[in-house]
Amino acid sequence: MNIFRLAGDLSHLLAIILLLIKIWKTRSCAGISGKSQILFAVVYVSRYLDLVTTFISLYNTLMKLVFITSSFATLYLMYVKFKATYDHNHDSFRIEFLLLPCFVLALLINASFTPLEVLWTFSIYLEAVAILPQLFLVSKTGEAESITSHYLFALGSYRALYLLNWIYRYYAEGHYDLIAIFAGAIQTILYCDFFYLYITKVLKGKKLQLPA
């Protein structure tokens, strides 16, 4: 564990908490993509199957449980409790266009061809693109509430911090994992446009509004 890794995990945790707070306080999931949240739930379940096979540390187990539980809690709030506020019409991204290619890619490019390893790899690829339905929703509506922007910023920062963690680990431990590094870089790049808008608008107290 190094500072970048810890900061990345905390940023990830913060993102999830911000999202739950936003939905709970406003009693609404307007502006949030249910499609992205479904993909994140798939990511966590397929990645954290090792919860039942390998014990790494208490921290590791707890964080995995928090990520899985909170993502299902988010889905419950969106699709059951506050269903009426869900932005159906704008959330029209077809997730099978992400799920299928990621799965095929995981079958083709993985560290070892075993069920757990392929599913782990699938989750890494899928996570890289899971935010696309959310970014698509923001671009369709042309704006995002400030708390939604903070959520996206924290979620995007998490993988960027992991990139620093991987650079650190490469120099400090000689450790690297090309699949994670490649997917993490793609994931971070997808957020760049959003990061720019966040820094130039939201941090200056303006609403995140896309140019018409």
Next chain:
Amino acid sequence: ANSDESKDEL
């Protein structure tokens, strides 16, 4: 190179 070491990451 997905050793148990890398599975420590989330």
